[in-house]
Amino acid sequence: MNIRAETTDGQLAVLAPDAKGFFGEWGGPIEDPRIAALLAEISDAFDKCVDDPQFQAELMMLRKHYVGRPSPVYHARNLSPEGGAQIYLKREDLNHTGAHKINHCIGEVLLAKRMGKKRVLAETGAGQHGVALATACALLDMECEIHMGTVDIAKEHPNVSRMKILGCDLVPVSMGTATLKDAVDSAFISYMKDPENTFFAIGSVTGPAPYPRMVQSFQSIIGKEARQQFTEMTGGLPTEVAACVGGGSNAIGLFSGFLDAPEVQLVGIEPAGKGLDTKEHAATLTLGKPGVMHGFRCYYLQEEDGEPSPVHSIASGLDYPGVGPQHCHLKDMGLARYESATDQETFDAFMALSRSEGIIPALESAHAVAYAIRQAPKMSPDQSILLNLSGRGDKDIDFVIDTLKL
Numbered sequence: 001m002n003i004r005a006e007t008t009d010g011q012l013a014v015l016a017p018d019a020k021g022f023f024g025e026w027g028g029p030i031e032d033p034r035i036a037a038l039l040a041e042i043s044d045a046f047d048k049c050v051d052d053p054q055f056q057a058e059l060m061m062l063r064k065h066y067v068g069r070p071s072p073v074y075h076a077r078n079l080s081p082e083g084g085a086q087i088y089l090k091r092e093d094l095n096h097t098g099a100h101k102i103n104h105c106i107g108e109v110l111l112a113k114r115m116g117k118k119r120v121l122a123e124t125g126a127g128q129h130g131v132a133l134a135t136a137c138a139l140l141d142m143e144c145e146i147h148m149g150t151v152d153i154a155k156e157h158p159n160v161s162r163m164k165i166l167g168c169d170l171v172p173v174s175m176g177t178a179t180l181k182d183a184v185d186s187a188f189i190s191y192m193k194d195p196e197n198t199f200f201a202i203g204s205v206t207g208p209a210p211y212p213r214m215v216q217s218f219q220s221i222i223g224k225e226a227r228q229q230f231t232e233m234t235g236g237l238p239t240e241v242a243a244c245v246g247g248g249s250n251a252i253g254l255f256s257g258f259l260d261a262p263e264v265q266l267v268g269i270e271p272a273g274k275g276l277d278t279k280e281h282a283a284t285l286t287l288g289k290p291g292v293m294h295g296f297r298c299y300y301l302q303e304e305d306g307e308p309s310p311v312h313s314i315a316s317g318l319d320y321p322g323v324g325p326q327h328c329h330l331k332d333m334g335l336a337r338y339e340s341a342t343d344q345e346t347f348d349a350f351m352a353l354s355r356s357e358g359i360i361p362a363l364e365s366a367h368a369v370a371y372a373i374r375q376a377p378k379m380s381p382d383q384s385i386l387l388n389l390s391g392r393g394d395k396d397i398d399f400v401i402d403t404l405k406l
């Protein structure tokens, strides 16, 4: 039986949560009645937008003329090993603002506007989500408030400057460890002061329902385009599709285009950091345990008392102890494979792609490149790996130069 192709209401069953927001046993709602009512309002508004031709037309217009979609698929001939599989890149790095995050930020801000909200609010760690959101808010004339730890503010200067220039209200958070976790708490407190006028924008397929399915829906354009483009180029389907996994949004966006083709192997690549035998990694699906974190059930890296572990990756966008519920479900069902790449492999891949193709990838995306470099030689020349280049490496160049002492 082809379980990947089974559908309910025209949706792929494994990527369609039940009424409470569970993908299998993963994900789910927040029970607190006040928050549940707010989430239900978002869920209803989103469903209306999905069925609204005017909303869809505006989204499509912005994707095409503002983001620059469709992003191309490129056959990386120089990177492909002789006698091994051919490597193809889905170029999300060419989007306006340089990564896939703009796809769901535009969707979320359009939705917030539809709901009559005045303000969009979020936390950011390295600033990638903050910049994409501030961009969408500038475009769509919406107030934007971003909470960011003071430690991260000091580290991520270019993104902090971008957010300021784009006109967002940047709230420095100095409590606790002054990093992402505290920014989440601070943003949530601010949200609960005026939820009627505010939309909370989550930056991946994480958090309580309806966020995982909503962000997935806005990112599914990646897989939809990639399948059509790859088929036009080659006359067939890729042997494997691969993407890096932080919260899991760019990966699920790509996977969703191939889920009904069981001959295509789906591969997610997690950050193995300094090694899976150390504590300095963020390989959630590889080594995490089930539990509830940040309002949803997922595999996450945890301490003995269930607290989320401090995690590490050279790619700050992958530095998250949990992962989207869809990926937990795909893993349990054996429908996708999850592997990992170390910091060192990632640096090597970053340089290899830069020097062989003239494309400098984001360190996040370089994890997927590292996988393709490792995997392609084991495959045959009539096979192929289509990998998602989720972002460009401009933000990482100083760090790479300093670390590799170039």
Ligand SMILES: *Cc1c(COP(=O)(O)O)cnc(C)c1O
Pocket (backbone or CB within 6 Å): 099, 100, 101, 128, 203, 204, 205, 244, 245, 246, 247, 248, 249, 250, 251, 317, 318, 362, 364, 365, 390, 391, 392
């Ligand atoms: C944020 C980010 C990621 C990780 O997020 P996902 O939700 O796992 O896609 C990956 N690549 C880039 C370039 C990012 O900015």
